[in-house]
Amino acid sequence: MSEYIPLQAEIVDIDIESSNTYLISLKPLDGAGFGYKPGQFVMVSVFGLGECPISITSSPTRKTLQLCIRRAGKITNGIMDCRVGDVLGIRGPYGNGFPIEKMKKDIIIAGGGSGFATLRSLVNYIVDRRSAFGDVAVAYGARTARDLYFMQEYKSWQQAGIEVGITVDIGDESWKGNVGLVTALMDKFRLTAGSAAICGPPVMINAVAKKLMDKGFDHSDIYVSMERHMKCGVGKCEHCMIGPYHTCQDGPVFSYDKVKSVL
Amino acid sequence: MKAFLPKDNLVPLLTRVGGYMEVVAPIKVEGVPVFASWSGEFLALKDNPLLSPLEFFLPQRETLFRYVQDSGRYSFESPLGKVRLVFGIRPCDLRALTVLDSIFGSYPLDQIYFDKRRSTVLVALNCSQPGESCFCERLGSGPSCSDAVDLQLTEIADGYVIETGSPAGILILKAHPEFFLEVSRSHLLEKDELMKQAKEAMKDRIPRSLPEIKEAIEKADWSSLGRLCLNCGSCTFVCPVCHCFTIQDLGVPDGERIRCRDTCLLSGFSRMAGGANPRSNRGDRMKNWYLDKFEYIPQRTGLLGCVGCGRCSKVCLAEMDRWSLEVRR
Numbered sequence: 162m163s164e165y166i167p168l169q170a171e172i173v174d175i176d177i178e179s180s181n182t183y184l185i186s187l188k189p190l191d192g193a194g195f196g197y198k199p200g201q202f203v204m205v206s207v208f209g210l211g212e213c214p215i216s217i218t219s220s221p222t223r224k225t226l227q228l229c230i231r232r233a234g235k236i237t238n239g240i241m242d243c244r245v246g247d248v249l250g251i252r253g254p255y256g257n258g259f260p261i262e263k264m265k266k267d268i269i270i271a272g273g274g275s276g277f278a279t280l281r282s283l284v285n286y287i288v289d290r291r292s293a294f295g296d297v298a299v300a301y302g303a304r305t306a307r308d309l310y311f312m313q314e315y316k317s318w319q320q321a322g323i324e325v326g327i328t329v330d331i332g333d334e335s336w337k338g339n340v341g342l343v344t345a346l347m348d349k350f351r352l353t354a355g356s357a358a359i360c361g362p363p364v365m366i367n368a369v370a371k372k373l374m375d376k377g378f379d380h381s382d383i384y385v386s387m388e389r390h391m392k393c394g395v396g397k398c399e400h401c402m403i404g405p406y407h408t409c410q411d412g413p414v415f416s417y418d419k420v421k422s423v424l
Numbered sequence: 425m426k427a428f429l430p431k432d433n434l435v436p437l438l439t440r441v442g443g444y445m446e447v448v449a450p451i452k453v454e455g456v457p458v459f460a461s462w463s464g465e466f467l468a469l470k471d472n473p474l475l476s477p478l479e480f481f482l483p484q485r486e487t488l489f490r491y492v493q494d495s496g497r498y499s500f501e502s503p504l505g506k507v508r509l510v511f512g513i514r515p516c517d518l519r520a521l522t523v524l525d526s527i528f529g530s531y532p533l534d535q536i537y538f539d540k541r542r543s544t545v546l547v548a549l550n551c552s553q554p555g556e557s558c559f560c561e562r563l564g565s566g567p568s569c570s571d572a573v574d575l576q577l578t579e580i581a582d583g584y585v586i587e588t589g590s591p592a593g594i595l596i597l598k599a600h601p602e603f604f605l606e607v608s609r610s611h612l613l614e615k616d617e618l619m620k621q622a623k624e625a626m627k628d629r630i631p632r633s634l635p636e637i638k639e640a641i642e643k644a645d646w647s648s649l650g651r652l653c654l655n656c657g658s659c660t661f662v663c664p665v666c667h668c669f670t671i672q673d674l675g676v677p678d679g680e681r682i683r684c685r686d687t688c689l690l691s692g693f694s695r696m697a698g699g700a701n702p703r704s705n706r707g708d709r710m711k712n713w714y715l716d717k718f719e720y721i722p723q724r725t726g727l728l729g730c731v732g733c734g735r736c737s738k739v740c741l742a743e744m745d746r747w748s749l750e751v752r753r
Contacts, residue, residue, distance in 0.1 A: 163535040165488045165671075165681070166500045190497070208491045208498060209676035213697065234697030248496055390696045392671045392686075395532050399668045399688060402712070403702075405720040423702060 164395055167206050167250030168193055170226070172243055180307045182231045182275065183241055184218070187249065189226070195251075197221050198258030199282035200358075200386060200414045203228070204394040206250030207239035214391040214409070217254060218278045220285035229278035229310065255394045256413045259283050259384055264356035266295035271343055271369045273361025274308070277301050279386050279413075280360050281311055288321040298324040298350045302343040302365070305329050306336040324350055344372045352376045358414075360386040363424045370417050383417040385424075425588040427597055428607040429577070434584065437603040439464060441509055441596065445545070448480055449511040459510070469512060469579075471555050474735060476517040476664035477510050481524065481540050485684045488536060493677035509545040516558070516731040518548050518573055519565035520664035526725035527667065536683075545592050550578040552618040554626055557734030561626040562633060565731040568619050578615045585615045631747040634728075641714045644749040650707025652742045652751065657687035659736035659746070665717065665729050668693070688713060714749075 174186035189195050197203075202216040205228065213236040219227035230240045240249065261283075268287070272280045280299075287294050299318060303309045306329050315325050326346035328339035339346060343365060354377040359366050370383050389401035389408040401408035403423055406415070429437065438447050442463065449462040450473050457468035459477045490501040513521075525541065528534040551558070551567035560566030569576045574593035577584040585607055588594045597604060631637050660666040670686040673679060686693065689709050695701040703709050721729030737746045 163489065163502055164532045165536065166502070169498060206673075208493070208681075209673050209679060211673045212671060212681075237697065246496070248498065250498070388696060388700075389702070390694050392669065395534070396530060397528055397534055397667070398670065398683075398686070399716075400670070400686075400694060402688075402694075402716070402720070404715075405723050 165252070165393075167204070167212075167252045168195070169248045170195075170251050172245050172247050172249065173225070175243075175245055178229060178310050179303075182229060182308075182310060184310075185228050185230055185240065185243075186219075186225045187228065187251065189251070190248070195226055195254075197226075197254035199261070199286045200258035200279055201254035201256045202279070202394075202413060203251045203253035204255065204391070205236070205240065206252075207236055207243070208250060210236050210239040212236065212250070212252075212392075214255075214394060216279035216282075216386070216413070218281050220282050220289060222286055222289035229275070229281075231275045231278075252394060255409055257411065259358055259386075259414050261286070264358075264384070265382060266293075267297070267353050267355030268294060269298045269300065269347070269350065269352065269355065269357045269373070271300045271347070271357065271359045271361070271365075273302050273343055273365035274304065275310075276360035276362070276365075276386070276388075277303075277310055280358060281314075283358055284318060284323070285314075288318060288323070291321050295355070296324075296351075296353060297322075298326070298347075298352075300326045300328075300343050300346040300350070300369075302328040302330065302346070302361075305331050306333070306338075326350065342368065344368050347372055354378050355382065357383045358386070359383065359417075366417075367421070367424050370421070380418040380421070381416045384414050385417055385420055386413045387415060387420060388413070425594055425597060426607045426612075427586040427604040428583055428611050429586050429604055430583040433603040435464070435467070437600055438462065438509075438511060440600055440603075445507040445509055447509050447511060448477065459512070462511070467512070469549065470553075472514045472517070472551070472558075472733065474662055474738070476520060476662075476733070477513050478517070478520070478524075478664050478667075480508065480510055480544065481521065481537060482667055482669070482685070485682055486536070488671065488681045488683055490680045491673075491678065505539040505543045507543045509547060511547045512549045513546055513573075514549060514551055514733075515566035515569045515571075516560045516733040517664045518546065518569055518571050519560075519727070519731045520733075521546075522571040523665050523721060523725055523727045523729060523731075524667055526727065527721075530724070545574045545596065547593075548573045548576040550576060550619065550622075552579055552622050554622055555734065557737055558732060559626055559629045559631060559734060560732035561623050562629070562631060563728055563730060563732040565728075567622040567626070578619065580611060580614045580618060583611075585611050637730075637747060638718060640747060640749040641711075641718060644711070644714075645751060646707035646711045647705075648707075648751045649744070649749060650705060650710055652744055653689070653706055653710050654742050655689055655691065655706055655709075656741050657689045658739040658741060660687040660689055660713070661685065662735040662739050664731060664733060664735075665721070688716075
């Protein structure tokens with residue numbers, strides 16, 4: 162069968178995650194299984210509107226497949242107009258995901274804005290396989306407190322022995338936490354040179370990577386999840402090329418040394 | 425297997441084959457040679473048409489599948505393929521298909537492309553008289569076929585020397601023995617001599633060599649070239665290796681998902697939802713096009729992404745010197 166024909170998945174739950182973001186839980190129809198790795202993505206279809214790449218935000222160690230949808234364009238608007246019981250098309254999973262086997266045991270996870278969606282998959286994976294990892298820290302920044310994702314989960318991460326730092330760019334009276342950059346959060350962590358997983362705007366990725374390298378991280382141990390425009394997801398249409406790499410097949414996770422020239 | 429096809433037998437042979445499969449051949453449409461469905465029209469075999477037969481493998485527009493909705497659930501229908509014979513593909517365009525086979529065949533395989541590829545018999549025509557802007561000889565993709573093909577023809581004085589390259593090619597010979605004669609030693613010698621002359625004819629052409637092209641790419645002033653480039657995408661639409669495409673849906677609640685050819689030279693090609701665009705600069709897009717052909721595609725496939733057909737120079741609206749990449753002031 163053609164790679165372009167999607168699997169159908171029913172929306173079984175919709176949660177409001179932030180001011181412009183929904184957390185959508187999906188169940189593939191006809192009991193079809195759907196295996197994946199943290200850091201992979203799916204091509205999501207709203208039939209009649211088209212298809213776009215969305216990173217998987219759930220961990221494969223948990224039952225439900227979840228996508229975090231931020232209102233950004235035609236198709237994400239279409240997804241957010243759906244109701245529980247509606248069907249979306251999904252193709253994939255595509256991409257390489259985070260190279261967990263290759264990564265060191267001590268991991269720092271740094272996310273900015275909606276880029277944190279793909280990192281939550283890795284965080285919950287680590288929570289569920291805690292003994293396989295060493296010191297783990299999460300640094301996450303969003304524009305305002307209203308833009309923070311997954312607030313109800315931070316406590317469970319801390320209970321699993323993960324250091325969690327949250328910051329916002331613009332604070333207000335209701336916000337009692339940190340205000341400032343993700344890199345400032347990282348100063349508070351006891352960082353031992355291990356591996357890193359980063360996703361966010363390019364300027365944030367560069368700042369975090371620089372800080373980590375100053376602390377003795379090797380650039381090949383810093384993994385960055387990249388965002389690119391995609392159409393096919395299977396390395397043919399050429400929309401997502403970064404130099405010789407296809408983000409959809411060779412990425413979206415690259416070691417920092419491979420992509421720093423385009424960041 | 426080799427055979428000889430007298431000139432007067434070509435049209436009767438194609439007519440016979442056309443009785444059981446679609447024959448595509450270069451014919452003149454409004455005075456311009458194009459590959460199109462053939463039913464006895466005059467065969468325009470002198471020059472390679474401006475558009476390669478890529479249209480029959482990756483059309484400007486094609487249906488990937490139809491979606492039909494019933495009570496909120498969908499069923500999908502794939503279009504059915506067609507059995508075809510493409511007559512008159514040139515060695516350069518054949519090389520382009522070999523490159524595309526490698527790209528579309530890498531995991532996960534593009535079934536829609538290969539459905540067409542597998543149901544098409546390819547009959548190539550070697551270039552005993554290369555066109556004026558051809559430089560295939562420089563890049564090893566012509567003027568004779570060096571890639572897998574079902575049948576290849578070389579025109580000599582009173583007919584065609586035929587060489588088979590696959591079981592499908594042999595079957596065509598075996599199914600229609602009445603059109604073919606045994607090939608003689610003098611036919612073969614004549615063919616070899618013609619192809620040698622064809623190679624000679626391209627000796628003094630520009631670009632002079634592959635290293636010269638690579639050097640020009642390295643030295644190019646991309647921001648100046650970017651200002652000259654009109655971003656029309658013409659070069660990418662005539663290139664037999666260019667295969668960028670986009671996918672879109674037509675119809676609610678039932679409809680079809682189609683793919684259309686796209687081009688990496690257009691400003692919106694890599695623009696993401698939200699507006700960020702990693703290749704927003706014209707010079708960057710042009711440089712990417714060249715690097716893809718001479719670096720990235722070779723890394724992926726082991727073959728050059730340029731076959732030396734010269735079409736991009738012919739159609740460039742900015743009349744850029746596509747190979748020296750010098751900016752004339």
